Amino acid sequence: MKKAFVPLLIVATLMFAYAPVMIAQAPFESTMFLLQKIMYFHVPSWFAMFAAVAISAIGGIWYIFTNDKRGDQLAVAGAEVAVMFGAMGLTTGPLWAYKAWGVAWQWDAKLTIALLLELTFIAYLLLRKYGGPGSDKLSAGVALFGLANVPFVYYAVQLWRTIHPLNTVVPSLPPGMREPFWFCVFGFLLLMTLLVAMRARLERLRTTLDDLYLADDES
Amino acid sequence: MFLKTVLLVVKKDFAIEVKSYEILSTTLFFAVTCVLIFSFAFVREAEPISKDMVPSGVLWIAVAFAGLLAIGRVFERERYSETMRALLLAPAPRPAIYLGKLVGVVLLLFATEALLVPMIALIFQAPLFRWAVPLSGLLVTGTIGFATVGTLFAAMLVRSRARDVMLPILLYPFTIPVLIGGVWGTAALLGDEPSVPVATMWTGLLAAYDVVFVTLALWTFEPLMTE
Secondary structure, eight states: OHHHHHHHHHHHHHHHHHHHHHHHHSOOBTTTBGGGGGHHHHHHHHHHHHHHHHHHHHHHHHHHHHOOHHHHHHHHHHHHHHHHHHHHHHHHHHHHHHHHTSOSOOOOHHHHHHHHHHHHHHHHHHHHHHSOTTHHHHHHHHHHHHHHHHHHHHHHHHTSOOOSOOGGGTTTOOHHHHHHHHHHHHHHHHHHHHHHHHHHHHHHHHHHHHHHHHHHHHO | OHHHHHHHHHHHHHHHHHHHOHHHHHHHHHHHHHHHHHHHHHEETTEEOOGGGHHHHHHHHHHHHHHHHHHHHHHHHHHHTTHHHHHHHSSSOHHHHHHHHHHHHHHHHHHHHHHHHHHHHHHTTOOTTTTHHHHHHHHHHHHHHHHHHHHHHHHHHTTSTTHHHHHHHHHHHHTHHHHHHHHHHHHHHSSSSOOHHHHHHHHHHHHHHHHHHHHHHHHHHHHHTOO
16 A cells, blocks of 8 residues: 555546536536535545445454454444545535425435434544543444444435435436546545545554553553 | 533543544544434334334333443453453353353343333323233243344443443444334234234344344354353
């Protein structure tokens, strides 16, 4: 990762610089016109959030069962980045919904899961911050349980009427919109990877520093 | 003199709080979770529910709050007398310890519900006993689901700082499916057109939740409780 970091950072910067051009050139959607362009920001941020959640849960499982600190560092990094992308999704979603549906919030399956996952990972960060000793293991459990909770929330809320576009919308995007959409998705995923890598490195350095302090105290 | 002391105490509290924002961020988070819980219990499709369904929301919120207290106290007692460590040092399989704690909490909550349900039926004049069997199915599966996650988190929080505020913060987001299932399963039994199949469907969801989370908890309790 260390060697690839700078080249990838350059790629990500170029992608984000070019993205507005691609979005501007994409055709207008027939009913929402300009409004629909928020999709190129909204949907990729959820892609990035779910990927970061998965990274956090995998890191958590790795840490719980092997006691390997690297797993924990990955889990914290994933959780923080997930909360950030989640906040982006939760800001752009209601903005779009307010104009497209007429209401900013609906208790449908996708919105509820998004909100609950965001809350779960905020709880994770609160636990890390204020939980004191032992909270690293517990927070790994939180990430794992949070992931297991998703299908239940989905099924439970599905029984309410849902107005959110179905998952089938993405593969059926018209050609002119498909390219900028996937371009944005990959741009966001790349940004997410870089942020997680950076944050994990920071956590690793912090642990090393803590260990050094401890070693200094003992000597 | 009096006013000066008041100001000094306020200043001291704020000086501590702005260093960490611990109280502000945790209470704000708890408040948001409460909004979530109440909206699942009393709102449907952005409309307030009919008044026939209010008792089911009240019942399940009471169960959630009482459950939180019970779970917290069960482990607080262990912590006061330092018996948690002794329990963990015992040459017994860890999952057995977890299961013992869980069964204890569940039985306590059943006892509470045995008094709570008649009380709610009386106060709200709700026909809760018309469908006693489906309702007990919902209560049993819901209580187990709630206690499963609660017991695991409370056990892990015993050693942690700020455990009294962390438990509700962790527990409520995780038990939202239990709350939805319980509230809407019970609501299906009340109202003008009671429907047992709908209640049974929700019981099924709760039972699936129980199976998944009991399995997960038994699987992770051992590695999670190792220092």
